[in-house]
Amino acid sequence: MQANWNDSQPIYRQLRDKVIASILDNELKEGDALPSVRQVSADFQLNPITVSKAYQELVDEEVVEKRRGIGMFVQMGAREKLLSKERHQFLTEEWPLILEKIERLGLNKSDLLNRQSNSSGGENS
Amino acid sequence: MNMTTFKTLVLREYWENKSFQRAPLIIAGVIIFSLIIGLFTAQTFIVQFGETINFNGDFSSLSQADVSELGIAMKGFQYGAFLAPLSIGLLFVLFFYVLGSLYNERRDRSILFWKSMPVSDTQTVLSKVFSAFFVAPVITASVAVVSQFVGLILVTLMVWFNGGSAWDLVWANSSLFSVIFNDFALIIVITLWMAPVLGWLWLVSAYAKRAAFLIAVFVPLGVMLVEGMIFHSAHFAQLIGEHLAQIEPLVESAFENGHPFGALAQGEMWIGLTICALCVAGAIYIRRFRDDSY
């Protein structure tokens, strides 16, 4: 499996982010099993310690739980938890920056929103 | 020594060296083929081994003296027509087998596979020694027994063809069991007699970086040359020559006595075996600590 790891972050962090992204996108659903450490390490050609570290962080964040002898499973309520965390992050850090940029470019907020809903009017499902 | 391991190692030698079987089978095949041609195209029945018996077509009237001579001839026939060439074939097979046994694996680097297995150098070399002194000779002797049998059948056919009684003429005097016994015993004793030569070949095989054949042949020749030039003597050459020359009397005595074990009483045999043992020990040592093939 090809994965393009960037060099700005430790790989275990990037792996953790991948899992989180899968959960948010609903590819990994609550109660689903994560692939085994061995499987992931073989598929991505990473050492198992790196994979374990990523999984451990997910356990610490209570996104994933370890069931003895069975494996790692996405916790119930994980998606909600992640979603609210991401929303908080967006609202407190990213959104203000976007607003700043909108101001800086001299654009009008309501115009932007109208433009968006017009162009995606017939496409939303 | 773990027996399963040793058995597997010997089996590996057998798999790798098809010549153990092929050479005797090919030689026996050629002999039988020419025998077929010879027996049925000529009315003359010529036996090697110093006995020549001519029969001009009619077997039905033979004197008693003729019949006993025939017995000797049958024995001689089996040895001469089959055992002798097969033994020579075996010696050639052994020469190249032993010379290559510790050399080829370094040249093609397969030694790096053998050494990755939990098998000691001692076990490995001893499995090759066993193959040389026992496996190859036994295979050759077995081929000898079968082909001698075929040879006797062919002679039987020829005798029938010419109106004689095969049992009296051929089988009763063939000393079949003695010959079969001697096939195995004699071949093994001859191989043991050649032990010092094989020992030398094992040393060269373990040591030579390249051109093992040239070293094996030209170093002894070189020694002879040097001895001749410096000491004006030929002791080394004589030593080797005399040792090899003993084979013929050895065979004759087996012929006479029904067994070759007289050779085991000779001191020269044991000196030869000791030299071989020392060479093998040297070869094991070299294979253990050699470092430059990779």
Place this chain on the structure above:
Amino acid sequence: MSSIITAEGLKKSYGNYDALRGVDFTVERGRIVGLIGPNGAGKTTALKAILGLTTFDGHLDVFGLDPRNDRHRLMQKVCFIADVAVLPKWMKVSQALDFVSGVHPRFDRLKAESFLKKTKIKRDSKVGHLSKGMVTQLHLALVLSINVELLVLDEPTLGLDILYRKEFYHELLSEFFDENRSIIVTTHQVEEVENLLTDLMFIKDGQIILNSSMDDVSQRFIEVMVSSDKAEAAKQYNPIAEREMFGRKVFLFDGIGQEIAESLGDTHRPSISDLFVAKMKEVVA
């Protein structure tokens, strides 16, 4: 002793040439160690010493055994692939299976057969008739089915095309490696193994010039892309390497810490190849 391998003052000379000049290192269980160095640096010599294929001076302990005396006992717990071209060419696949079954007490024949089923290798084929990639698959099938505690791989993927190389490491990680076993691998394709190593050893001119876990490496070594105004300030921190990219200078630092690094510019993890090149250029005291 939890260490699988302990080397102290390990030395080897060939006549006047010092291949190894008294090196110290340990290898623990459950690690994947990359031994990286240029040709002639001493990595093959170090491996040969560990595997009992050469004599040496100094102290070397592998599973509590001295490799010089006990190579064949050591081979019960250790296996190596020195080069994938070393399987005997005359041997048939079935004979290879029979052979290893007969001499190796820890060989699981059924496991090897199941590996081979996944390939196109036929049981009656001779090794000499198989392609290089298939010989690798065969050798790997044999080795991965032996329950050893240490696997030593010396340039195992040399000359193989990419498909076989990827499969090699995949099988290694999924079928062999666990917390009780260790792997030592040397390779020139550093990028290939970069992410699967747990420990890194650089060797140059018979000496070990870097020996640390990948965790420590990622803490210690930081690459910083510095804007031109900070370049002079950056130089004060004694970067171990310097290069240019799109007009900006990229410095590699050893041990300055994440905070200082971030104050100088954009930080990145250096690739092992860049780290290797930098350490090679350093003058060893």
